[in-house]
Amino acid sequence: MDSGRNGEIQLLPITIATQLPIGMWVTDLDLRFTKVVAGPEVDLLLSRSPAILTQNGRRGYDTRYPQHPDVAAHIRARAGETVTWQTGYGRSMKACVAPLQNFSGEITGVIGTLVDLTSLAEEERRRMGAEESLYALLESEENAIAMLDADDRVLYANRFYLDAANRTLAEVLGRKEPATMRPPSPSDENEGSDEVTVWDTPDGRRLRSRRLRISQSGLDVNFHISSNVSEVERIRRKLERSEEYYRNLLDGISQPVVIVDFERNVKDANEAFVQMVECPKGQLVGNSIVNIVVPSTRDAFNDLVNSVSDEGIRADKGRLLLQSNKRVILVDFSLCLLDDLNDHPVMIWTATGWGEPAVQLSSAVSVSRITDIDGKILELLAAGRSNSEMASELCLSRQGLDYRIKILRDKLQADSRGALVARAYTQGLFVPGEWPPRCHIRDNSSGNEAPD
Known part of the structure; x- marks a missing residue:
């Protein structure tokens, strides 16, 4: 110089x-x-x-x-x-x-x-300490996390991220993320939004990713945060299959069934119930079932509900008048109490018989006269047994059996053996889906009649 x-x-x-x-x-x-x-x-x-x-x-x-x-x-x-x-x-x-x-x-x-350079060195030590603390924090997380610059180049990635991407740290540093695993970039308008992307790892795991932007002192840093949702996805698919099985099972029941909560709201109904009340399912589900109960039988309806809610009874039976597309039908219900998947009690209403009130009442009078031995005869007839087999099993003479069958035909207004079984089915005397056939009368009878 x-x-x-x-x-x-x-x-x-x-x-x-x-x-x-x-x-x-x-x-x-x-x-x-x-x-x-x-x-x-x-x-x-x-x-x-x-x-x-x-x-x-x-x-x-x-x-x-x-x-x-x-x-x-x-x-x-x-x-x-x-x-x-x-x-x-x-x-x-x-x-x-x-x-x-x-x-x-x-x-x-x-x-x-x-x-x-003392203050600069001290600042550098503080910066390095802060960086090491940040990296330690990222490594302690069980989510896959990558820190990116404004151009989506990887500044750091924790071991869960590297494991998910099947890469080493040296392979990802300074490089952009693959497009398949890149979550949407938050814009200024939707910064902090819940925009996400779902991607699959090479070993078949499913990850759900979102991006968090941090801007400070003119420096933009993005954090790609991914959580493993493989188990959630598996449970979701299992739940969807369970719902499908439940729907098929409910619609596969031939008898009308409606599920009601204790707020009197319809939770679900099968196709048979929809056809019985002639009301679209969309107008039933979510609305009170009281809407289709004829006012004159609402007290009976409340008594049925109270019997399973207040008295701790798990099942009961009753008869209600329902409004069905500008006509009234008389329905015999079997009511049972169950807990749904959330442990909330719901009532399962199953129609065991329904029709025009006069016809139903007439059938009910006939059915009320059916005895225990009549029920056994109906079961054997439905099973296709011959007269000699039936007489032997019931310890009746051939003449005594013929007399019993004639009386039974009169009670159910049937002109043949085949019509007798058909009438018994339509009037709900048989338990649905049971084989060999089983009669409700024998379930509820307090004793057997003495044979002739």
Whole structure:
């Protein structure tokens, strides 16, 4: 470096230098300071350097100690080199020295400058500590997480992310995510929205991803957060299949069935019930079943509901008048109490007989006269047994059996054996889906009649 026109070296003004962690100095060829401009901390560090010696009131570098890095750098600068090195406690300062030349190009000394990097190093340590804490936090998460820059390049990814992507950290750093696993980027309008993407890992797991954007001090960082929803998806598919099985089972029941909660609202109904009341299912489900109960039988309806709710009975039977497409039908119901999947009690109403009120009442009178032995005869007839087999099993004579069958035909208004079985089925005397046939009468009878 050349000295000024008047031979004076113009260094940084003291008022500026003292406010900054820097220092500047000039030495002569004996490496004694001729000018020093430095802030208090830098000046103190220079003074405490073991390479600096004070003689005759002047400070300078101790040339008797040439192996010291500070002295060695100045000796090399005096020889014509420009030298940069780390110095100070913990090598926290960066210094540079160069030869000082006059107008003739002769080296007249050394000029140097130094910057104290202590605060910068401390800031770097804090930054690295914060980064390590962030990475440790990401690694402790059981979700797959990647940190991305504004261009979707991966800055960091935890082990769950790398495992899901089947990649190493070196393979993903600085690269964009594959499009198949990239969640939607939140725009300024929908930042923080729940836009998600679902993608499958190479080993068949299903992950649900969303993106979180963090903007601070003009720096945008995106976090790709993925959670494993394989088990949720499996349960969801299983639930869908269960619902399908339930729907097929409910619609496969030939008798009308309606499911009602204790708020009197219809939860579900099968196709047979919809056809019986001649009302679209959409108008039934979610609405009160009281809407289709004829007002004159609402007290009976409430009594039935109260019997299973207040008295702890799990099943009961009753008869109600229902409004069906501008006509009234009389329905015999079997009512039972069950708990749904959420452990909430619901009532299952099953129609065991229905039709025009006059016909139903007439049938009911006939059915009420059916005895236990009549029920057994109906079961054997429905099973296709011959008269001799029936007489033997019932311990009846052939004449006694014929008489019983004739009386039974009169009760059910049937003109043949086949019609007798058909009438019994239509009037709900047989338990649906049972084989061999089983008669309700025998279930409810308190005893058997003595045979003839």
